[in-house]
Each structure stands twice: as structure tokens, then as C-alpha cells.
Amino acid sequence: MYPPDLELYAILCNELFGSKTNLTKLEVVLTKIISNPDYILVGVKDETGKLVGSVMGGITCFDTVGECRSFMVLENLIVRENCRRLGIGKKLVEYIEEQAREKNCYFIMLMSLIKRKEAHQFYENLGYSANTAKSYKKYL
Template identity: 30%
Template structure:
């Protein structure tokens, strides 16, 4: 499989919006909103969106944030998010190849672990990650700041 990876640019925002809508069908960001968010992302060191291309056609993406820690002699930790393969390309090994690329990037950056979060409803995604060696570790907690009053 000739899958190529590259960092997303501003020119990729329309396809990125299509890809991300596969994760969240309610994603309704305007072009201007996408641009503004992308500019903010570009200001964060070691935070990138990657585009996976097959024969020059975009087929998937992922985001990766690599942060230094005080653990493991200063090793980094990676936070993986927004992993998606377009439906017509699923089941062809693209997701597995994308995850191999994630691991390669993380190893080169000196990461000691990759962390990701997956919606409870995505049983197929959970099986996919487990088949790649990911283990469920602890509990994940989130706080919806829009649902609590400011005090």
C-alpha cells in the first residue's frame, strides 16, 4: 500500500472538515471558523494534524500532540486524537498503517506512551485499538464546562 503522510496545511481545511465530520456528524464549522482554529493549533508546539493520502487522494487523518513530562527521565507523552479513515477505505489496512506512522513519529520524538480517548459507542474502534496493542487503562474523565454555572 502506497500510503503517504504529511502535515495538514490551510489548503487542507475543506477535506479536514469532511474527514472530521465522520467523527462528529454535527461538526458545522464555517470556513472562517476552521481557519481561525487552525491558526490557533499552529501556535501550539508539537501539535499537528496529519493527512493520509493513497495515490494522492486524502483517505484519513489524525492529530497528534507531543508534550514533555517529568516522568521517565523527561520522556514525552503523545496525545492522539481525531483518528478517522473515510468509509469507502475502511477495512483495507489504512487505519493500521496510520497507527504505525503515529508510533514512528512518537518514537522519534522520544515518547514513552501514546494516549487516546474513544467514544463509548465506538465498539469497532475499541476493537481496532486493542488489536494494535492498546490497553484500556484507568478511567477517562471529562467535565463539560458549558453545563456548569460559572461561580
């Protein structure tokens, strides 16, 4: 994803979060993400060039236990509401999983807001389990 897609990506983010994304800050952050090899940010466009899905994640994290293999964080998987159930989200997750395997990651973890029941079913259908860990989050 590149700066020309900035406004298209902001629209997707707005759909996921329900609030307006700060374009100036988003451009700064996207520039950092794109230049960092430990991050993956990909998008999917329809035949008209409209961004219909993306995943920001594929954040490779070091681990210090066991075999000290890295793990990957999947974050901000977004598919436009009118484009869901077309396999876009599944393809984005599969891409992240492929990247994790190539980086020899031990696992992928993600968080999903408790109210997003449809998303939970989607992740479980892809083999992710809500029964292996409990997630905590503190907003600062």
C-alpha cells in the same frame, strides 16, 4: 495538511462528529497546529486526491514524574467509512508511533467514545490497552 485541504478535512471531521465543522474556526486552529512543532497533523489521500483519512494528534506533552519523558496524545483519527479496513488507520497510527519514538516519548494515550466499539477493537488490535487507565472527560 494545508489550507487548500480545509474543506476536505472538514468533511472528514463531520463524518466523525456527526455535526458541521465551523470552517472559519477550523482554518484558524489548523494554522496554529501546523506552525506548532509539538503537534502532528497528517492526512491520506486516495488516487483522485480525495482526503480519506487523517490523524490530528501526535501532541507532545511534557511530564514531570519519573524520568520526565514526554508522552504523546493521539486524537481525531478519522478514516472515511467506505475506506475502512484498508489499512489506512493502521498506517496513520504507525506514523504517530514512529514520531513518538523519535521524540523519545514514554507512551501514547488516546480516548475513544464509549459507544465506538469498532474503534476500540481496532486500537486493541494495534496493542493499545483499555485496562491500564480509566479516562474521564468533562464537557465545559
